[in-house]
Amino acid sequence: MAESAQAPKLVYLVTGGCGFLGEHVVRMLLEREPRLQELRIFDLHLSPWIEELKTGPVQVTAIQGDVTQAQEVAAAVAGAHVVIHTAGLVDVFGRASPETIHKVNVRGTQNVIEACVQTGTQFLVYTSSMEVVGPNIKGHPFYRGNEDTPYEAVHKHPYPCSKALAERLVLEANGRKVRGGLPLVTCALRPTGIYGEGHQIMRDFYRQGLRLGGRLFRAIPASVEHGRVYVGNVAWMHVLVARELEQQAALIGGQVYFCYDKSPYKSYEDFNMEFLGPCGLRLVGTRPLLPYWLLVLLAALNALLQWLLRPLVLYAPLLNPYTLAVANTTFTVSTNKAQRHFGYEPLFSWEDSRTRTILWVQAMEGTAQ
Ligand SMILES: NC(=O)c1ccc[n+]([C@@H]2O[C@H](COP(=O)([O-])OP(=O)(O)OC[C@H]3O[C@@H](n4cnc5c(N)ncnc54)[C@H](O)[C@@H]3O)[C@@H](O)[C@H]2O)c1
Numbered sequence: 358m359a360e361s362a363q364a365p366k367l368v369y370l371v372t373g374g375c376g377f378l379g380e381h382v383v384r385m386l387l388e389r390e391p392r393l394q395e396l397r398i399f400d401l402h403l404s405p406w407i408e409e410l411k412t413g414p415v416q417v418t419a420i421q422g423d424v425t426q427a428q429e430v431a432a433a434v435a436g437a438h439v440v441i442h443t444a445g446l447v448d449v450f451g452r453a454s455p456e457t458i459h460k461v462n463v464r465g466t467q468n469v470i471e472a473c474v475q476t477g478t479q480f481l482v483y484t485s486s487m488e489v490v491g492p493n494i495k496g497h498p499f500y501r502g503n504e505d506t507p508y509e510a511v512h513k514h515p516y517p518c519s520k521a522l523a524e525r526l527v528l529e530a531n532g533r534k535v536r537g538g539l540p541l542v543t544c545a546l547r548p549t550g551i552y553g554e555g556h557q558i559m560r561d562f563y564r565q566g567l568r569l570g571g572r573l574f575r576a577i578p579a580s581v582e583h584g585r586v587y588v589g590n591v592a593w594m595h596v597l598v599a600r601e602l603e604q605q606a607a608l609i610g611g612q613v614y615f616c617y618d619k620s621p622y623k624s625y626e627d628f629n630m631e632f633l634g635p636c637g638l639r640l641v642g643t644r645p646l647l648p649y650w651l652l653v654l655l656a657a658l659n660a661l662l663q664w665l666l667r668p669l670v671l672y673a674p675l676l677n678p679y680t681l682a683v684a685n686t687t688f689t690v691s692t693n694k695a696q697r698h699f700g701y702e703p704l705f706s707w708e709d710s711r712t713r714t715i716l717w718v719q720a721m722e723g724t725a726q
């Protein structure tokens with residue numbers, strides 16, 4: 358992939374390219390990767406906006422496929438120079454079974470790795486998650502830590518378990534010989550809670566606030582910090598690391614990087630209010646309105662109801678014991694590893710990220726129930 362007078366034309370594959378992050382990665386590649394010849398977008402469900410992208414100079418190929426199907430993955434990977442694997446089942450609400458989460462996130466990732474090896478694709482970037490590290494089930498705080506900060510990573514929930522296993526597979530695959538004899542170069546990016554245009558949970562909170570007469574009620578103490586990162590910056594970090602994987606293979610191969618930017622350290626709810634506030638919502642209470650023990654009880658009740666109702670209907674509210682523990686445990690990162698290894702600087706300032714997200718929420722107003 359070295360730059361030369363005759364720059365080689367590259368084929369990229371983005372799995373999960375129609376998801377929240379995947380769409381931003383796809384658009385970022387088209388805007389910021391001049392050596393792109395073909396961009397393959399692989400997803401279980403293809404979005405209509407792909408059609409608009411087909412009019413540009415880069416060949417955009419939409420591939421409807423399932424990462425759990427090894428042959429479909431191999432067919433999509435064949436001939437690609439770089440794979441950015443963002444596809445995954447993001448479920449902390451109990452919508453999918455633990456088996457399905459494992460199948461998509463772990464076996465799907467294994468299929469991507471094997472496809473690279475079989476077809477001779479040398480560069481693989483994996484979208485991991487902060488949850489590979491924590492918060493752990495003991496509720497230990499991770500306060501502005503970095504990739505080397507010691508932390509007892511203990512998981513029970515299927516989603517973080519699956520991300521941790523998949524990340525390990527990706528890192529262990531670094532150095533494997535791909536078809537043709539060259540080594541596979543892999544790395545994993547670990548975003549904290551991503552926000553920005555297209556963020557489904559932000560949409561849910563906004564609509565809930567509207568239903569409650571423009572109010573949301575504080576549930577978590579303002580002192581609990583939750584790491585957040587703007588989706589445009591996460592996408593940029595993927596594009597940048599993918600570009601640098603060949604040049605810096607020895608340095609970047611087998612490494613993990615937290616995704617970070619200049620978003621402020623705040624509690625989950627206070628952070629959301631940075632966008633929902635200017636859209637007319639108010640967060641009621643300087644302290645949580647309900648005592649923590651009552652939230653724990655409600656979360657346990659929700660889990661019980663989910664289990665009881667499962668044969669009849671899917672009951673998957675936002676509050677459950679796991680989401681409460683994540684929201685109520687400080688987990689923030691402070692690192693410059695990506696800057697040191699591949700020159701990452703956030704592309705969007707905090708002010709830009711905030712404005713873009715507010716404009717997106719405001720544009721939803723007409724559609725809110
Ligand atoms: N949203 C966050 O805050 C966050 C934070 C850290 C890491 N991540 C990771 O980032 C990645 C993208 O997350 P997102 O928030 O954009 O989620 P998303 O659900 O919006 O996107 C995931 C995409 O993967 C696709 N997909 C799911 N199962 C598939 C399958 N079997 N085959 C092919 N495609 C499949 C979905 O259709 C979807 O388009 C995930 O791997 C997730 O674990 C997300």
Ligand SMILES: CC(C)CCC[C@@H](C)[C@H]1CC[C@H]2[C@@H]3[C@H](O)C=C4C[C@@H](O)CC[C@]4(C)[C@H]3CC[C@]12C
Pocket residue numbers: 447449485486487488549550551558576577583625675676679680681683684
């Ligand atoms: C207690 C309630 C009032 C609030 C519940 C909020 C809860 C739904 C939120 C809080 C934190 C959120 C997670 C966090 O931002 C990071 C990630 C990592 C990523 O890999 C997947 C999404 C996830 C788990 C967020 C899900 C929603 C959470 C738990």
